[in-house]
Amino acid sequence: MKRSVAQLVILCLMVSCTNGETKAVRSNSDGSEAWGYVEVRPKAHMFWWHYKSPYRVEDPSKPWPIILWLQGGPGASGVGIGNFQEVGPLDTFLKPRNSTWLKKADLLFVDSPVGAGYSFVEEKELYVKSDEEAAKDLTTLLQQLFNKNQILNQSPLYIVAESYGGKIAVKLGLSVINAVQSGKLKLHLGGVVLGDSWISPEDFVFSWGPLLNYVSRLDYNGMELSNSLAEKIRKQLKNGEYVAATETWMELESIISLHSNSVDFYNFMLDSGMDPLSLTTSEETRKENRILKKYSRYLNDLRSVNSVDEGDLDTLMNGVIKKKLKIIPKDLVWGNNSGNVFTAMQSDFMRSTIEGVDELLAKGIDVTIYNGQLDVICSTSGTEAWVRKLKWEGLQEFTKMEREPLYCENDRTTTRGFTKSFKNLHFYWILGAGHFVPVDEPCVALKMVGDTTKSPQL
Structure with a gap:
């Protein structure tokens, strides 16, 4: 019987396959890596x-924290961006990353929602249309990975999200709780971490004009135009006109770009087009190189490709990484952000998820919020605005508390941020960072992750 590429991929998750580029889920001999597809719905495949x-x-047999990384977009690839450009063991040059979050936890990257990165659907009607649907798919994936793996299901899972991924992370946290309570999922939820997350679009769009005016990227006229469109968005959201609000959001970004001479929405110190994701790493110690090079040993024979040396992510993911993984459909072209996924979720894009954060807090789940000082799209002032709207019983005490300074390791000469916590709410203000905190301030980000996951200190 002739099978489609998709059917072969799913079949090979269970048996060893040798035909063509398709191969079973595999791990290195030392157990350091594993990857594969889960058919989260018929004809919807998540990598x-x-x-x-x-x-x-x-x-190693004892529980060890696991971080599930969710990228933004919606439609951006966590397997590509979060992994190779932010917190994974190797950078886009396939060199060890000194600041990898593997120092504090296992890492589980997914391409979610289906259609992002290496994930795919066989029919366009199968793209998710809401955060709840995306969370349901992710819950199905976790059931497949965790339920029959005792080491995994006894280890605390931390859902860590960046940008739009934060909205999905909130819904996923609630979905996980329900699945665990109903006996459908064997998993210990350690907490939800919201990094520069798009939790309340209304609060963010109202923050843009004043913020950019204050740092001289918009003049008064530009700020007034920005505030006017933000008010239009507020009315549209109040009337339930979510697609229209998304369209006005696009118009607002264009107006701000025009009047700021193309400010970078991920870092107001930069112009648009200045890549905020660093493609270089700091000098590693010999020990760290030895530890992390195990992840690149299968790529050594492929690293002579010039494009890899140039650190181009698209070429990397469609070239040597796709060749390494062996189970990616041949006709699938990896992209860092799927327009199809974004379009399908357009009606949910501008919805607030503040109530979901409140629900997580009320259920006793640890919620950690971190924000880069220089971010525009998910500005710190916008984040503080939605936090003040929480109905959580501990908010008043949290607000009264003084912050503690953050430093990089033993260097007490430079303040790198601030933090404060009350009960199960934790907030980190990261100085000198934009939207991509792990890239801009890797030292402080790593300390924050260690504190959050309560991992043993090295």
Whole structure:
């Protein structure tokens, strides 16, 4: 019987396949990596990639924190961007990353929603249309990965999200709680971490004009135009006109770009087009190189490709990485952000998720919020605005608390941020960082992750 590429991929998750580029889910001999597809719905295939941390300082059989990384967009690739450009073991040059979050936890990257990155649907009607649908797919993936794996289901899972991924992370946290309580999922939820997250679009669009005016990227006239369109968005949201609000959001970004001479929405110190994701790493110690090079040993024979040396993510993901993984459909072209996914979710894009954060807090789930000082799209002032709208019983005490300064390791000469916590709400203000905190301030971000996951100190 002739099978489609998609059918072969799913079949090969269970048996060893050798035909063509298709191969079973696999792991290195030392167990450091595994990857594969989960058919979260008929004809909807979600790709995942799990790295086991080589930095474990306890008995490997004991529970160790696992971070599930959710990228933004919606439609951006966590397997590509979060992995190779932000917190994974290798950078886009396939060199060890000194600041990898594997130092504090295992890492599980997924391309979500289906249609992002290496994930795919066989019919366009299968794209998700809401955060709830995206969370449901992710819950199905977690059931497949965790339920029959005792090491995984006894380890605390931290859902860490960036940008739009934060909205999905909130819904996923609630979905996980329900699935665990109903006995459908064996998993211990350690917490939800919201990094520069698009939780309340209304609060963010109202923050843009004043922020950019204050830092001289918009003059008074530009700020007034920005505020006017933000008010239009507020009315549209109040009337339930969510698609129209998304269209006005696009118009607002264009107006701001025009009047600011193309400010970078991810870092107001930059112009648009200045890549905020660093493609270089700091000098690693010999020990760290030895530890992390295990992840690149299968790529050594392929690294002579010039485009890899140039650090181009698209070429990397469609070239040597696709060749390494072996199970990616041949006709699938990886992209860093799927327009089809964004379009399908357009009616949910501008919806607030503040109530979901309140629900997580009320259920006793640890919620950590971190924000880069220089971010525009998910500005710190916008984040503070939606936090003040929480109905959580501990908000008043949290607001009264003084912040503690953050430093990089033993250097107490430079303040790198601030933090404060009350009960199960934690907030980190990261100085000198834009939208991509792990890239802009890797040292402080790594400390924050260690504190959040309560991982043993190295």
